[in-house]
Amino acid sequence: YFIDPNAIEPGRITVRGDDVHHIKNVLRMTVGDHILCCDGQGKDYYTELVSITDKEILCRILSTFPSKGEPRVRVTVASSLPKGDKLEWVLQKATELGADSFLPFMSSRSVVRLDGKKSAKKRVRWQRIVKEAAEQSHRGYVPQVGNVLTWKGLLEKFPSYDQVLFAYEREGSSLVEVLQKTRSQRLLVVVGPEGGFTESEVEEAVAQGAVPVQLGPRILRAETAPLALLSCILFSFGE
């Protein structure tokens, strides 16, 4: 469980909010049972439940150790909004694999368009999905889902990263070759929508320093490509 750092005191942790319902009513845990808590800043706490009410659960800290679930390489996944709830699936699976953060965006061929109000609502749901995935896969922090960006907005983010890899099925360097050379610690991977990127988007991305990469001769679905790319990067970094 990710715990608000303010709820962590010497020797004890107080769990509040939705997690109380989950521990008490869903998992039906009782006094003496053990749970793993994380401060979301890289520290884990192995604890024993000491008292349980409907509002809060008091836990005694048995041991403290650094979270093991964080890769050293930080990969941000930028996914052009796919149709339906496929982005939710990407967020969940990429969190399990070890993504650092997410930047959803809309490019010319994205079928899904979200205005500010809708995207703010979606973002709350996306962040909850990521939190649950991070808890279940014992991540050391909860990856953040950014605001839905326009294509231009995404291009402006490129300089914040050591390297930007741009998944392009038509042409590009082999991913294996690019990864053999890279020592970047902060990577952004960019994947297009069902209809792919337009030629001008490809030109703009390259002009902003992105490296086009191919993921093999098969065309992957918009929701498969980010996971394949992320898996290859983490594997090549030994993570």
Ligand code: SAM
């Ligand atoms: N409309 C395109 C076509 O039919 O040629 C395919 C787009 S694909 C479904 C969606 C996105 O996944 C692409 O924009 C690209 O970013 C990524 N992608 C899929 N297969 C890929 C591959 N083999 N290499 C690199 N990127 C790929």
